[in-house]
Amino acid sequence: MKRHYMDSLDKKILTAIQSGLPAEERPFDALAARLRMDADELLGRLRLLTQAGVIRRIGPVFDSRRLGYVSTLVAARIPPERLVEVAQEVSRLPGVTHNYERRHAWNLWFTIAAPSAEAVEAAFERLRQETGTKEFHSLPAEAVYKIRVQFDLTEDAAATEVTAPPAPAPAATLSEEQKELVRLIQGGLALEREPLIGAAARLGWTPAHVAEQIRQWLATGVIRRFGAVLGHREAGYAANGMAVFRFAPDCVDAAGQRAAECAEVSHCYRRPAMPNFPYNLYAMIHGRSEAEVLAAAARIAADSAAEAHEVLFSVREFKKVAMQYFVEGAG
16 A cells, blocks of 8 residues: 655644544644644645544544453464454454454464453353364453553654553443443544534533543543544554563563553553463564564563563554444444
């Protein structure tokens, strides 16, 4: 695919909008004012960037845990000749949001979320029966050191804002109206001057009430960020690697906190080891080339004296969608 040309203003917009879209009745007007540009020009550029795949969607990114959902990363070792077949079965599960082939013997990796641990296990059992594959290993996050996707497109390298991850919090109690609002906005906002009007009308609320609810959810962590989700390859970050490290149990937390400070790292977790894969620290690293990703992983390993490490590069993206919460049949 030919990459969409982005000028300096496009890059400035994309850097700002990833987590900086104001939760207001007219969010694009507010962002345009912040960027000192015309709102119609901003919307026109956002539409072109969306058509080109640089922007996947614009809106809220919800925290699964705060909505009462259980999520996990799953690793599978699939014979190469069956990989596409099994990946398609995995992608059919509504609770699967990310599904990738990675360059490794453990070659299929996906994330799944569901309203309960029992529902997740039921999904695994369905996969085992439908694919005849037993090796689906659940690797839930035991500690979260960073969840922050923020590419600085105005610079020469990926950059992420280093922020402390939120403390674990119980699931929020949502009314039926609030759940309906989640359903209405989770797919993203329309690229128009007043994008909250439709959701407000469905609920019998005012757009101001919808904006206030979004601000409250941001403040309490129900929404992790409000802005644009980028297609990282289309935005110029062609390499995406899952770096895995082995540390002694009493060293892994300190190592995870240091890895979270690495600008190229967007996600960083402690996860359990699995058979023949003894790694307990996972970091997603983005770069403009595989060499950049490998260099970042090597720095992390050296800085914290990792016992071993590998980088599993993404080869194919079978599925990447926003989770659909409170929807029948969506997990």
